Amino acid sequence: MGGDSKYLGLWYVAPYGIGLILFTAFPFITSLYLSFTDYDLLSSPEWVGLKNYEKLFTRDRTFEKSLKVTLTYVFLTVPLKLTFALFIAVVLNYRLRGINLFRTAYYVPSILGGSIAIAVLWRYIFAEVGLVNMIITGLGGEPINWFGEPGNALFTITLLRCWQFGSAMVIFLAALQSVDRSLYEAAAIDGATPWRIFRHITLPLITPVIFFNLIMQTVQAFQEFNGPYIITQGGPLKSTYLLPLYIYDEAFKSFDMGYASAIAWVLFTIIMVLTLVAFWSSKKWVYYAGDKRN
Amino acid sequence: MSWWGGDSRHQATQEALKVCGDKHGHSISPEFTGWSGHFEKLTTQIAGRTEADIMQVNWPWLSIYSADGTGLADLKELSDKIDLSNWDEAQIEAGSMKGKLNGLPVSTTGRLFVFNETAWEKAGLDLPKTWDDLIAAGPVFAEKLGEDHYPFEAAGLDAALVVTLYGTQKTGKPLIDPDTNEIAWSMDELTEAITFYKSLVDNHVIPSWKAVAAAGNVPLHEKPEWSDGRIAGTYQWDSTYFKISDPLQDGQNLVYTDLLSQEGQKTPGIYRKASMVFSISANSEKKEAAAEILNCLLNEPEGVAALGSTRGVPASKTAREQLLEVNAIDAIQTEAQDRVINAKGPGIHPMMEFPDVRSAMQDNLELFAYGEIDAETAAEEMIYAINEALDDIKS
Numbered sequence: 101m102g103g104d105s106k107y108l109g110l111w112y113v114a115p116y117g118i119g120l121i122l123f124t125a126f127p128f129i130t131s132l133y134l135s136f137t138d139y140d141l142l143s144s145p146e147w148v149g150l151k152n153y154e155k156l157f158t159r160d161r162t163f164e165k166s167l168k169v170t171l172t173y174v175f176l177t178v179p180l181k182l183t184f185a186l187f188i189a190v191v192l193n194y195r196l197r198g199i200n201l202f203r204t205a206y207y208v209p210s211i212l213g214g215s216i217a218i219a220v221l222w223r224y225i226f227a228e229v230g231l232v233n234m235i236i237t238g239l240g241g242e243p244i245n246w247f248g249e250p251g252n253a254l255f256t257i258t259l260l261r262c263w264q265f266g267s268a269m270v271i272f273l274a275a276l277q278s279v280d281r282s283l284y285e286a287a288a289i290d291g292a293t294p295w296r297i298f299r300h301i302t303l304p305l306i307t308p309v310i311f312f313n314l315i316m317q318t319v320q321a322f323q324e325f326n327g328p329y330i331i332t333q334g335g336p337l338k339s340t341y342l343l344p345l346y347i348y349d350e351a352f353k354s355f356d357m358g359y360a361s362a363i364a365w366v367l368f369t370i371i372m373v374l375t376l377v378a379f380w381s382s383k384k385w386v387y388y389a390g391d392k393r394n
Numbered sequence: 395m396s397w398w399g400g401d402s403r404h405q406a407t408q409e410a411l412k413v414c415g416d417k418h419g420h421s422i423s424p425e426f427t428g429w430s431g432h433f434e435k436l437t438t439q440i441a442g443r444t445e446a447d448i449m450q451v452n453w454p455w456l457s458i459y460s461a462d463g464t465g466l467a468d469l470k471e472l473s474d475k476i477d478l479s480n481w482d483e484a485q486i487e488a489g490s491m492k493g494k495l496n497g498l499p500v501s502t503t504g505r506l507f508v509f510n511e512t513a514w515e516k517a518g519l520d521l522p523k524t525w526d527d528l529i530a531a532g533p534v535f536a537e538k539l540g541e542d543h544y545p546f547e548a549a550g551l552d553a554a555l556v557v558t559l560y561g562t563q564k565t566g567k568p569l570i571d572p573d574t575n576e577i578a579w580s581m582d583e584l585t586e587a588i589t590f591y592k593s594l595v596d597n598h599v600i601p602s603w604k605a606v607a608a609a610g611n612v613p614l615h616e617k618p619e620w621s622d623g624r625i626a627g628t629y630q631w632d633s634t635y636f637k638i639s640d641p642l643q644d645g646q647n648l649v650y651t652d653l654l655s656q657e658g659q660k661t662p663g664i665y666r667k668a669s670m671v672f673s674i675s676a677n678s679e680k681k682e683a684a685a686e687i688l689n690c691l692l693n694e695p696e697g698v699a700a701l702g703s704t705r706g707v708p709a710s711k712t713a714r715e716q717l718l719e720v721n722a723i724d725a726i727q728t729e730a731q732d733r734v735i736n737a738k739g740p741g742i743h744p745m746m747e748f749p750d751v752r753s754a755m756q757d758n759l760e761l762f763a764y765g766e767i768d769a770e771t772a773a774e775e776m777i778y779a780i781n782e783a784l785d786d787i788k789s
Contacts (some may be wrong), residue, residue: 141441142459223610229618248607250764333611336604337764338757352434353749355458356786 135361145358152362163363165338166346170367173254173342174321177261182313185265189272190298203273210266219330222260223247250339253332257340260327268313275309276302307386315378322371343367395687396425396439397450398432403704410700414690420683422448440465440675447678448688453488453668454747456496460676463494467674467681470495475685477693480710488668497671498692501706503633504666504734505555507654511647513626514545521649525560525590525656528627532598535626546599546627547614549606553591553763554755556629559653559663561587562740566660570743570751575784577777584773588762592769601625603763615641622646632730633669633706650730653737664739667747669706707731745784754779 135152137145156163192203212218225231226246233243246256279302287297303310325344328334334341343363351360397407404426411422425446427435433455439445440459451459451466459465469476469489478486481499489497509521514531517538522528522545531545548556558569561579564586571578579587594600609617619625621641630638632650639648653662672692674684690697698713703723708714717723745751754776762772 141437142465223612227610227612228605228608245604245608247610248604253607331610332607335611335760336607337760337766349749352437355437 131361131364134358135365137358139357139361140355141357142355148358152359153366155359156362156366162338162341162346166341166343169254169339169341170322170343173258173324173340174318176255177258177321177324178314178317180258181262181265181317182268182310184262185268185313186272186310188265189269189276190302192269192273193276203270207266207270210264210269216326216330219260219327222256222327223331226256247332248336250337253336253339257324257327257331260331261321261324268317271309271313272306275306279305304387308388311378311382311386315375318374318378319371322367395422395448395450396436396446398427398429399450399704400428406701406704410691410697411687413696413700414687414694417690417694417696418683418686420687422687443677445675445677447675447680447684449673449675450500451497451671451673452747453497453499453671454744456489456491456671456673457744460491460494460496463490463492463496465491465676466496467676467678467684468494468496469498469674469685469688472674472681472685475682476689477712480693480712485668485709489671497668497673498688499668499671499709500692501633501669501709502666502731502734503631503669503706504664504737505559505629506632506730506733507627507629507651508635508638508648509545509651510623510626510642511649512645513539513543513623516623517543517545517626519545521651522654523652525654528654529593529597529599532594536598539624541598542619543624544599544601544626546594546629547606547620547625548591548594548600548629549603549763550756550760551752552614552629553600553603554752554759555665556594557587557591557755557759558746559629559665560590560656562663562665563656563659563661566740568740568742568746570745570780570784572741572743575743575745577780577784581770581773581777584776585769588759588772588776589769591759591763595763603760614638631669632727632734635724635727635730648726650726650733652733661739662737664734664737665742666734666737666739667742667744668709703727748783750783750786751780754783 134145136147136149138148138151139145188206192199192206196202209218227233228243228245228248230246232246237243244252246252283301283305284297287301292300323344324342325348328340328342329345329348332340334345344367347360347363347367350356350363395407395411397403399407404424407426408424411424414420415422423446433452436445436449436451436455437458456466470478476498478495478498481489485499485502486495489495489499511521513535514521517531517535519531519534520527522531528546535543535545561583562568565579565583567578569577569579569584595602614620614625614628614630615638617625620628620638621643623643623646628638635648642648653664655662672688674681674688678684691701692698692708692710693712695716698708698710698716699720699722701708701713703717707723707727708717714723718728758767758772758776758779761767761775762769767775
């Protein structure tokens with residue numbers, strides 16, 4: 101190796117670097133350029149300056165509606181999913197007989213959840229004569245129109261995302277298991293209740309993982325596509341018409357690639373700003389062991 | 395060659411390509427998918443100049459790929475290889491853009507009324523001939539068969555096309571004028587057609603939009619209420635007969651009728667179009683060879699026999715005669731096709747099938763159906779949105 105070793109690392113990362121440039125950086129920069137053009141795929145892009153953005157923010161009622169739906173979806177899904185994932189992780193952290201079986205079983209929805217088949221299954225479960233309504237009517241209640249009522253449809257899509265809590269749960273579980281047991285023992289000796297132990301020892305110590313999950317889940321929720329596309333096609337009354345669906349329709353149904361790129365960049369900016377806000381706020385609530393600033 | 399379709403079409407087309415390839419000494423690579431996503435795929439290929447030499451193209455896409463007639467090969471220039479006499483003037487015109495023949499119609503399709511005769515008999519009713527008959531059947535179905543039984547259905551695209559048909563019959567004009575590219579109906583005419591949709595819901599003729607949406611995004615033929623006859627009629631492309639008849643439970647019988655009529659109508663208003671065309675790429679380096687294969691598939695006995703009726707009743711005269719002679723076309727397919735061909739109606743503008751125009755109609759009709767806006771506002775918004783879509787397309 102000798103003198104070559106200086107460049108050896110570069111050779112190792114070259115395949116990734118080339119892939120990154122070709123399949124991420126190039127489309128990324130190109131889409132920014134296209135967002136300032138009128139481009140229908142079949143003819144050359146035509147520079148239109150800020151026209152796409154001007155239409156987006158001043159005249160496009162579909163964008164306005166879709167943005168509201170997307171924000172509602174994200175702010176509903178992420179806290180619900182994280183809370184549920186943390187709750188299940190805490191339960192699975194107890195040393196019970198056969199606990200590994202449960203840990204595996206609860207992770208399964210995350211492997212299957214993003215698939216088309218599960219979205220189709222979801223459609224049947226929540227259909228007018230689906231399993232959920234059969235249970236409700238069996239208990240003496242009135243069947244609920246899950247997909248036909250705009251208010252219910254978004255909630256149903258949200259539940260599908262929350263059901264895929266496995267990956268967040270596994271990360272929480274790993275964090276819970278890394279908490280020093282001696283802290284729990286000391287708190288128990290001091291007479292702390294399980295809730296106080298959880299609130300004042302467990303939660304602060306896993307804040308880095310909560311922060312990580314918060315960022316990852318937020319980014320993923322903003323990109324949700326399969327669920328609403330398969331289950332409701334964005335309806336009724338566009339109540340589940342998330343921005344990725346709108347981008348898809350503009351790009352591949354209307355063939356307005358320039359406009360679709362502009363929407364994509366607005367979505368990217370929203371995700372980036374929220375991520376930056378989360379990072380900024382993390383200084384106040386995330387505890388890193390060994391960090392002297394704390 | 396690229397195409398979309400189901401398994402039977404895939405198998406038949408591969409077989410046809412083999413026999414035509416052997417006959418003319420060419421080898422043809424098949425490239426096939428389902429319907430979903432084919433538009434996106436084909437457009438991306440054409441944009442990247444990687445499309446197949448021979449393509450199955452949906453008729454309205456011609457004006458996207460070849461607005462000035464140069465985006466696809468002019469098949470008239472290849473008429474020494476393709477026998478164009480098998481298509482009449484109107485069919486050639488339908489496949490032409492700015493005088494250039496960009497696609498040869500494979501078959502013709504139209505929206506027809508099809509009813510579950512068994513359910514109508516159970517309700518003690520004759521099949522309807524007029525809209526009034528249909529409206530009168532709503533309460534009878536509810537009373538005799540139950541509140542969850544309906545003589546008809548219409549939501550989404552079906553509802554938009556029922557509204558279009560009703561307005562076309564009333565005015566004698568298509569919604570979008572093919573000659574001027576403008577909306578041909580007045581605000582009042584569109585308002586009346588939209589209001590008609592509500593009368594169907596109010597009279598228990600069709601389930602409400604909200605009730606249909608309760609099942610999620612599920613097509614009619616996958617719904618249990620269709621297969622067991624609780625929904626006893628629909629307005630569909632004649633080419634979809636097997637798709638909607640196959641799921642029916644035993645003992646349920648489907649029949650086509652003439653288009654429902656209304657008093658004082660100016661036209662029966664058939665919504666008819668070339669269901670698909672075969673085109674040759676403008677970038678193809680083997681146009682002559684592609685033309686030979688295309689002619690074999692559409693006109694020559696070997697290709698026609700292999701393809702059968704997997705793309706509906708053939709538009710080519712020779713092919714139709716050949717298949718009829720050997721009973722390769724189901725009787726009900728032929729009957730439906732005759733109804734489509736013989737019915738009268740103004741020409742349909744390809745832009746009626748453009749996604750933005752369809753959304754403009756369906757989105758506003760949905761708002762109206764949910765009671766979010768009244769019929770006048772729906773008409774106003776629809777006209778505004780369709781005009782905006784037309785302006786975008788024209789520019």
